[in-house]
Amino acid sequence: MKFSKKIKTFTPTLIVFTLFLFSCQNDKELTEVQIPVKSTFIKESQFPDPSLVKTTHGPFDMEGLPFKYDAIPSFITPSNAELHYSRHHLDYANALNKLMDQLGLQQHNIETILKSAETSNSNLISNAGGFYNHNLYWKSISKKANTLPNAILTDRLTKDFGSLDEFKNKFKKTANELIASGWVWLIYNEGTLSIVATQNNDTPFNNSLYKGGLPLLTIDLWEHAYYPTYQNNKEQYINEFINHIDWDFVSSKLESHIE
Template sequence: MKRNSLSNSRRTFIAQSTMASLSLGFGGSLVGSTLLSSCSSSSDSKAKPTIITGFSQKPLPYDYSALEPSIDAMTMEIHYTKHAAAYANNLKEAAAEEGVDMENPLEEVMASISKYSTKMRNNGGGHYNHELFWSIMTPNGGGEPSGSLAEAINNEFGSFSSFVEKFEDAAKTRFGSGWAWLVLDGGTLKVGSTPNQDNPLMDISDLKGQPLLGIDVWEHAYYLHYQNERPRYISSWWNVVNWAAVQERFDAFSV
């Protein structure tokens, strides 16, 4: 089925999944690594954006050196062209082997990952996580969120600084490889981490919710520049966070 001829049922599914804030979401068109569109109906002229993730790796919207000094160019290039590209390629192989329709959102697979192979879990998670990762970073990023996201963070964690401390603790203490997350779960913001390439959309994950923000704490994400100093990488990473993209995700998945 071609993308420009989606069936009515699929359009309905996508719209309903967004409005209901289900465990579905495509990475973000803000960086060209996702499909971001607006769903509208005659009864809702201000419908929320739909965020869904495809099975193909999308081009970065910035140069490999654009996030320096927080993330150096060589790390970015190797991370994107080698590690992330391998996840995307292996995901397509797994999808073909296991009869997954790659025209549908990858989030559908994540939500029922326990039904699939380890290959699908590792590479599907790796692809989803990285597509989101690229999308929530930007040159000249950083600062603090504003508006409804800032209000929600303050309400849940007490202050932005308290949120940062909690998030950094989750990232620093993730044993081995994995990710730290800010998620929205039924209207509640939560911070936590997942091992390896797992993510909070997976039905096997202890931390569940819609990912709004995620940091990769695998050593390949920082070791060339920071060596064993993971905490220094984490604290520097805030300088490239794209809070506008995180706000888009918050708006899309808010009940």
């Protein structure tokens, strides 16, 4: 008996299934042919490479991301990552470059700019902070969940917080209790690790209590950082951030400072 089956093509997904059934005299002669899925049928990522994001002019440029937009779906949706990096972060970088022209600033070290900025210059503090803070934020995030600090940092965390878990609990609590937009940091200052919260785009550099400290990691607690992925569940965002801290980066940063 001869028969055939018509296969529909679903163009939105670009996946084509084709099934050939050969006519035969009996079931024993029936041959099933597997059609391999070609790589060209697999939809390419719709998200551009973050390294393509550049400032329009000026001394400061985007540093790139340590991962692609769609690399950590367990932490951030690709569209949220792209929005955050290619819009919000880039806007701060462009605004900072514009201010450099307007203020005639010759200093191109972002930490020095933040340390020496007049407290009255809120525009410079906001945009320079927005640029610096985001750079550290992206570096604080790992594609791999549950990495661990090295031995030196583990000892320091144990000395100053009791244990790694105690640090995480205190960091979570501080982040959850931060009202409105801001950042929570782990800083190192004169042999001691501390958790610090700053409002808006302030940094430990322009906070009178902590300006001598070295920022080791930071979490962005502006709504644009988590709302598209977690909506109003800020606590879940904070928990997932802690699960994705890049402890290799943080350990290296501390080691290079104390050596």
